[in-house]
Amino acid sequence: xxxxxxxxxxxxxxxGVEGEARTLPQSTRTAAEAADALGCPVGxxxxxxxxxxxxxxxxxxxxxxxxxxxxxLATRLGRARIRRAKPEEVRAATGQVIGGVSPVGHPAxxxxxxxxxxxxxxxxxxxxxxxxxxxxxxxxxLTRITGGTVTRVDG
Numbered sequence: 001x002x003x004x005x006x007x008x009x010x011x012x013x014x015x016g017v018e019g020e021a022r023t024l025p026q027s028t029r030t031a032a033e034a035a036d037a038l039g040c041p042v043g044x045x046x047x048x049x050x051x052x053x054x055x056x057x058x059x060x061x062x063x064x065x066x067x068x069x070x071x072x073l074a075t076r077l078g079r080a081r082i083r084r085a086k087p088e089e090v091r092a093a094t095g096q097v098i099g100g101v102s103p104v105g106h107p108a109x110x111x112x113x114x115x116x117x118x119x120x121x122x123x124x125x126x127x128x129x130x131x132x133x134x135x136x137x138x139x140x141x142l143t144r145i146t147g148g149t150v151t152r153v154d155g
Contacts, residue, residue, distance in 0.1 A: 004129035008105040015145040019136040021128035029099035029131040031064025044121040048101040050085040057093035062115040062153050069155040099131035103146045112148035
């Protein structure tokens, strides 16, 4: 297990999560790749996306079935601007690389939003620190371990 995946597993253990991080032989960098590797619907993949909201990092956990509408989200949150974080901003905020960003295991807590659409899936899969590591969870557990705010993110 890589150091990044071990860091995520340690965070999961500390949060009382029963599911374990696992490293797969193929890439799970995109929601489509992850769904294919796991044999689940693409919507059951919780993409961990980092945005900059008025220059502060914002973690958005969104269903792999759709995209985040940054303009609508900015309005909903009362922010002037939300934009995709640059790779170096992602690494600084999470300690992880794009394509492997986990909902947990970051150097410091991040403001987190959880896509309400994920509630539709009894089992959700999220990245575990590298582009080919994942862990299983549920909507309620994901919301609990991230301290996330449930909201609509796609428009």
